[in-house]
Amino acid sequence: MIRTILLTTLLCSAAHTALAEDKFKAVTTFTVLADMARNVAGDAAEVRSITKPGAEIHGYDPTPQDIVGALDADLILWNGLNLELWFEQFLRNLRGIPSVVLSDGIAPIPIATGSYEGLSNPHAWMGRDNALTYVDNIATAFATHDPENANTYRANAETYKAEIRATIDPLRDALAALPESRRWLATCEGAFSYLARDFGLQELYLWPMNADQTGTPQQVRAVIDQVRAHDIPTVFCESTVSSAPAEQVARETGAKFGGVLYVDSLSTADGPVPTYLDLLRVTTETIVNGLTEAQQ
Structure with a gap:
């Protein structure tokens, strides 16, 4: 009996591990994007952030562990608009993992003064309507690269957009x-x-x-x-x-x-x-x- 219970436990554990390994994996450049992506992913995908809570994003200095932690990703999600100045070199180390810029489709506001004058202000997720665009872009990216769960991603995205509107309005x-x-x-x-x-x-x-x-x-x-x-x-x-x-x-x-x-x-x-x-x-x-x- 004990041997049967132990064998069953080991088989269940192995099955759980296999399911976790089979789950679609996305990596984001920072925690805000990771949380947005998790709301779209639900239980269908695993999402991790390269940077940790409280990190300063603009001048982040990625570690070798950051690269190793992203090597098994199926998709990389990043902001663009010159926010992650460190990221393009980082991405080259990931050997062809597909990536999506989540600010695509947003009309940027230019920086008004300083050495970056005229370049795009990258903090577009702080705009209410822009946030909805981010969510749509995440859902499209997930659906494109994990089509088996496309309906789940799109349904989760609509629910999440309603929550954003209810929070902000x-x-x-x-x-x-x-x-x-x-x-x-x-x-x-x-x-x-x-x-x-x-x-x-x-x-x-x-x-x-x-x-x-x-x-x-x-x-x-x-x-x-x-x-x-x-x-x-x-x-x-x-x-x-x-x-x-x-x-x-x-x-x-x-x-x-x-x-x-x-x-x-x-x-x-x-x-x-x-x-x-x-x-x-x-x-x-x-x-x-x-x-x-x-x-x-």
Whole structure:
């Protein structure tokens, strides 16, 4: 009897391992894309992120372990728009694994200043309608490369898009209720251009995306002057950089420091933004609360 039970257990374990090995595998460049892809994949595919929660994405330095961890992938999903400056060399090490750029089909907003002036702002997933395009691109990529599960991917994508709309739309309505003169989004990095556009906010930032210098005295002084000129009530900063320059602006102008916004990376499971929907909700609620409280 014991031998029979042991044999059955071993056979079940081997079958489970075989199923796991047969499951379609996708690798993404960072955690936000991984979570979006997991929602589309459901149980039909396995999704992993190259970078870890909390990582700074722009200048990431991939390790040999990162390459090894991606070698068994069936598909690579990446953002494009010059976000992953390290990635093209990384991809060449993966020996022909197909890859898909998830920002395809999105009209980019150009970076306004700095050494990257005129290039595309890569943070397109922060726009509400853009996010739906990302989800459609993920579903199409999965369906193309794993056609047996195409219907599952497309159904999951429609469910997930409804969840994105339900998360964002009420918060966008709350911001629209504020006086237009108060609808300013002042941040450390210019990573929120798509969100600002979709929410009807005017944007101000200390440094542009991918800037070589961050938080310089000249950048701080320029933003201080703009905060005073436009009577901007609140300034924010994103989670992967130092908030000290934004806090200095707040101190010197009498504006409120409204807190931390999330854009490039999710947190660990026990953190404030373990999923993309949490990132959208927490970031948008922080903006809404910061500007609303300043009005009172």
